[in-house]
Amino acid sequence: MKITLGKQSILLLxxxxxxALAGALSGTFLNVFLWKSRPDYAMLGWFTISQQxxxxxxxxxAGKWVKEHNKMSALRLGIALTGIFYMLVLWTGTRAVDWIWPLGLLLGCALGLFWLAFNVVYFEVTDRENRDLFNGWVGLLGSMTGIIGPWFSGLLITRMxxxxxxxxxxTVSLVIYIIAVFFSFFLKKRxxxxxxxxxxxxxxxxxxNSPWRPLAMGLxxxxxxxxxxxxxxxxxxxxATTQEYKLGQFSLVTSAVALTSYWxxxxxFKPHYRSKGMLTGSVxxxxxLLPLLWKVSYGTLLFMGIGSAIxxxxxxxxxxxxxxxMMGTSGENVEKRVELVVLRELCLMSGRLFGLAIxxxxxxxxxxQQVIIWLIITLGAFPLLGWIFMRKQLNKAAS
Incomplete structure (x- = not known):
């Protein structure tokens, strides 16, 4: 039987x-913009922590709003607030580094609203059979925007x-967010x-013995x-390059590889391959990452980027x-899908904050630089730990 996506799934994509395109255009260079205003690792760390x-x-x-009221409004508000964030960055310019916490909190609220609503609607418009196909398309679109957006942005920044x-x-990202809000009105109210x-x-x-425990550790x-x-x-x-164009080129190459691998x-990629696939990917x-121990250059970083994309x-x-x-294993879990999406994100957030604390x-x-590289190697081993926590669950799903 041929696996397909419905009209609402395609519109959500x-x-x-x-x-993703708006984020690829500006998000790739946002931290570089802040770094050029104030070269401080800790400042970028606090900016990311405030977001998380x-x-x-x-x-x-917002889980209460999404479950009991209107999840589509949350989706649109998330997109709109992201646009407002970039409007404020435009307004503050190089003084944005003086407003790291309020800007980070605003961007975090925007992303939280969008991804909460998106994940709930995603669950509702897909099922076990076409979920991998939908995820593949999400990765594919992310890779396509990663090819176009950063390369175009890097070219403009370098030439201006x-x-x-x-x-x-x-400004372009702000306009795209407005367009995304417009198209979101064609999504049916759930x-x-x-x-x-x-x-x-x-x-x-x-x-x-909750099955969410190993999943929580994996997340x-x-x-x-x-x-x-x-x-x-x-x-x-x-x-390594001191050129925004090189960063755009890096994203173009790695996203082009990711486009193929996600496709x-x-x-x-079928459910019964999940455990072996996750182990292979983790390793x-x-x-x-290991070549970075010998030399940090555009070449070794590009090798890492291409390998990671595959x-x-x-x-x-x-x-x-x-x-x-797991959310669809019973009628009770389906009814609690909003709370379970929240649980999933809180586990991810806890992991992100742990990594950022280190x-x-x-x-x-x-x-x-060597300390930074060893940090990257250490955190780069965590997906393997994730597979160790998840392997029994993945094997059970495959049987």
């Missing part, structure tokens, strides 16, 4: 694609004087039911890596699909 705290709190608080290029790409249970995440994790391990990698790798590429994973994600679908698709499949301890005590 389109809104996500616009959101706001994302987690927003998921938990002072911060004119940054102001232009932030039915709401039930009462939001504030303590559900704690209840699930405190229940003996924690995922978050520990991505919380730091999300901003540090792009900054290292910029520091292949979406087409051929590869660690191995491609390995990431093998690792991340089982993580995503396993969690959402990062902050490292950079406060030393700015030596």
């Amino acid at each position: 389109g809104v996500n694609g616009l959101f 705290l706001a994302i987690g709190v927003t998921f938990w608080l 004087t002072a911060n004119t290029g940054y102001r232009l790409i932030f 039915k709401v039911s039930g009462t939001y249970r504030w303590s559900e995440p704690i209840h699930q994790l405190s229940t003996p 924690f391990a995922q978050g520990a890596r991505e919380g730091v990698f999300a901003f540090l790798i792009a900054l290292l590429v910029y520091l 292949a994973a979406g087409k051929w 590869l994600l660690l191995l491609v 390995a990431m679908p093998l690792y991340i698709l089982p993580m995503i699909s396993a969690g959402f499949d 990062f902050m301890i490292a950079v406060v005590n030393s700015h030596a």
Whole structure:
């Protein structure tokens, strides 16, 4: 039987694609922009920590709104607030570094609202059969925007004087967010039911033999890596080359590889391959980091980026699909899908904050590049820990 996506799934992919494009245009260079205003690892760390705290709190608080009222309004507000964030960055310019915490909290609230609503609607418009296909398309669109956005932005920033290029790409992103809000109105208003249970995440994790416990540890391990990698790798590429164009080129090449790997994973990666695929992906994600121990250059970073782009679908698709499949194992879980999405994000946030805490301890005590590289290697091993926690669950799903 041919696996297909419905019209609402395709429209949701389109809104996500616009959101990803706007983020790819500006998000890739946001931390570089802040670094050029104030070259301080700790400042970027606090900016990221403020985002993660706001994302987690927003998921938990907005869960009641999404479950009992209108999840589509949360989706649109998340997109709109992200646009407002870039408008404020445009307004403050190089003084944005003086407003790290309020700006970080605003961006975190925006992302929290969008991804909470997106994940709930994603669960509602997909099922176990087409979830891997949908995830593959999400990765594919993310890779396509990663090819176009950063390369175009890097080219503009390099060719324009002072911060004119940054102001232009932030403005373009703002316009794209407005377009995404417009298209989101074509998504059907989803039915709401039930009462939001504030303590559900704690209840699930405190229940003996709960299947959410190993998944929570897997998500924690995922978050520990991505919380730091999300901003540090792009900054290292910029520091190694001192050219925004090279960073755009790096994103173009790695996203082009990721496009192919996500397309292949979406087409051929089936549920019974999840455990072996996640193990293979976890090992590869660690191995491609090792050349950085000898030399940090554009070449070794590009090798790492290409290797990660190949390995990431093998690792991340089982993580995503396993969690959402678990939400559909019973009518009771389906009814609690909002709370379980919140649980999933809180586990990721905890992991990200853990990784960022290690990062902050490292950079406060030393700015030596070798310390940063060993930090990357250490956090790069966490996906393997995630597989160790998840392997029994993945094998059970495959049988």
